[in-house]
Amino acid sequence: MKLAELTVKAFTDELASSSPAPGGGSVAALAASLGSALSSMVGRLTVGKEKYKDNWESMEKVIESGDALKDRFLKLMEEDTEAFNDFMAAMKMPKDTEEQKAARSKAMQEGLKKAVQVPLETLKACKALAEIALTAAEKGNPNAITDAGTAALLAKAAGIAAAYNVRINLGSIKDEAFVSETNQVVKETLDNIFNLADQAGKIVEKALG
Template sequence: MILHEMTLPAFVTELASNSPAPGGGSIAALGGALAAGLVSMVGELTRGREKYAAVQADMDALCAKGKKYAETLLKLIDEDTAAFNDFMAAMKLPKDTDEQKAARRAAMQEAAKSTVEVPLRTLNLCAEVAKLALVAVREGNVNAVSDAGTAGQFARAAGTCAAYNVRINLLGIKDEAYAAEKRAAMNAALSVIDAAMSDLTELMEKALS
């Protein structure tokens, strides 16, 4: 079952079931993909119009990046669920002998790192989408400024949710150096989102007043 190829009603039904996956990590990726798609729409509504000729190059880049990020984030919906399933499979490994216990612990730690890496990738992409949303608000078609702002807010929410998943999965990591490195990367991405959204929010207030 490929989650990102399901119909929307089927996906929501699967999400609402008693299965723990897809869960928050996959939904963070979905939110990021929606934000990237929406910011691309604003770019498409801007480029090619004489009124916005001065920002044509920016809009071309925005559209290309937004669509690329959306495609990657859609794949991360499935990758997040796969990482969780791999961790659960590692937990079910036999533990009758000392050798089996050691192998199980090693497999669990390796799988746990994937449950950190995937949402961290989602978070980093959401930070990039937030920056694109700021460009869309600042330079895009004024008639679509609410869409650009919505893209930014979705990117921020999705990034925050991805960070939640990074943090909870880091709790199971025994490698302290690895955990510190990933936590620093997470905080750096969140700072990028905060900076972009601070400027975006200010511009939105001016545009809608």
């Protein structure tokens, strides 16, 4: 069954269980999906209101991106759990002969790369989320300013959590060039997210006085 088809209550129960998946990687993606949906909501509370007419065009783009990101993050939530389960399946492959050991090791390395790539996609998409959350804070209906701020907070928290998942899995990958390149992308993307989310946070703080 897909995680997105569980009720919210059942999802939290499944998460709390002793099964390691879904775990932090899927939760990062879900938190980012919630932030995307909030950004879309701010857009919809802005477009159509005469008072904010100058911002309609920007906010229409926020709605479009927010809706797409919301669903993309839900997919990443599923993929993160699948990647973990694939890696665990590789771990359980037989290792009696040299041939089996080599096949198991190869499957584990492939599984790990997937377990890096999924949270890396989540991290990159969190940058896109931080961008629309900032626009929502700047140009959205001021009555929904704290919703835009919440979206930015989730982009940052989900981004750091996704980066945790990339980094912990990188630790077991032997391809050094891949590890080094990926670490660089993580660092740069997180810097961008912090910058965008902190700008949004300042706008909210100013509005709250």
